Amino acid sequence: MQFTLDFNNTMSDVLGSEQGFRPEDIDGLKKQANEIHKNLQARRRTDIGFYNLPYDxxxxxxxxxxxxxxxxxxxxxxxxxxxxxxxxxxxxxxxxxxxxxxxxxxxxEGRLSPNASIGDVPSRCGRPQGSPLQxxxxxxxxxxxxxxxxxxxxxxxxxxxxxxxxxxxxxxxxxxxxxxxxxxxxxxxxxxxxxxxxxxx
Missing domain, CATH: 3.40.50.10490 (Glucose-6-phosphate isomerase like protein; domain 1)
Known part of the structure; x- marks a missing residue:
């Protein structure tokens, strides 16, 4: 599983030098981010079971x-x-x-017609997309x-x-x-x- 964070709109060339991140700011975090990643991977290999729950x-x-x-x-x-x-x-x-x-x-009944269409409403929490409210x-x-x-x-x-x-x-x-x-x-x-x-x- 990969997680990607697009932070382009937080950069100085978008927000300006006073509020946006500079490329060197991001580069300065790489070492710290790598250390955090290594620490998390090491903890996954211990008996702390919940680290592996998303993959079970x-x-x-x-x-x-x-x-x-x-x-x-x-x-x-x-x-x-x-x-x-x-x-x-x-x-x-x-x-x-x-x-x-x-x-x-x-x-x-009375809140929404039995034949009503809500197909433009995203499917959420077990309700089939396009079905009327039940x-x-x-x-x-x-x-x-x-x-x-x-x-x-x-x-x-x-x-x-x-x-x-x-x-x-x-x-x-x-x-x-x-x-x-x-x-x-x-x-x-x-x-x-x-x-x-x-x-x-």
Whole structure:
């Protein structure tokens, strides 16, 4: 996999000498960039498993299979995690999903004609390109919320709008010791046990 960054429009010949980068500025970063690359490659060869996740095709198939299974039983996914454990998923969500993805659950008859064409809208989050928006009970994707803060003013209101019996939680902490994420999990675990019982899992 290759990643290419085109920074031509940030150069001094485009932006001017006061704001743009000069060729020598870029050249001066090459040594540092090479060192960073070597460091990352060295870490990939250790037991830090998540460095190789993008290249694990079996895991990808398992994740896709699980996502279909969950979409058949739940209508909402809540991601618990802070920092990179939240930002990575949030970045993908914002890049690939409809800007109002979570509100598409409420779209039904009268909101859009059954024969309406939205072929000029890009395919996003599992919805086939060119198909009309579907009613809630026909959707094959989950609403997704990211809880990246333990502030009760932001945490508690989410649970006022969720049906916990139709909500699945993804707890992300690479170390397994992130205090904020564990605190979130303990609160949710108590709520699930109270509403659903010991079989909440």
């Amino acid at each position: 095709e079996k895991l990808l198939k398992d994740v896709l299979s699980l996502s279909k299974e969950l979409a058949g039983s739940f209508d909402t996914l809540v991601v618990l995690g802070i920092g990179g454990s939240s930002l990575g998923g949030r970045a993908i969500f914002n890049a690939l999903c409809h800007p109002y993805h979570n509100l598409l659950h409420s779209v039904g 009613a809630r009970n026909k959707r094959s994707v989950l609403r997704i919320f990211f809880c990246d803060n333990i502030d009760p003013d932001g945490f508690k209101p989410l649970f006022e709008i969720l049906n916990l019996k139709k909500t699945v939680f993804n707890v992300i902490t690479k170390s397994g010791e992130t205090a904020e994420t564990i605190a979130q999990f303990m609160v949710i675990k108590k709520l699930l046990e109270k509403m659903i019982g010991k079989k909440y899992r």
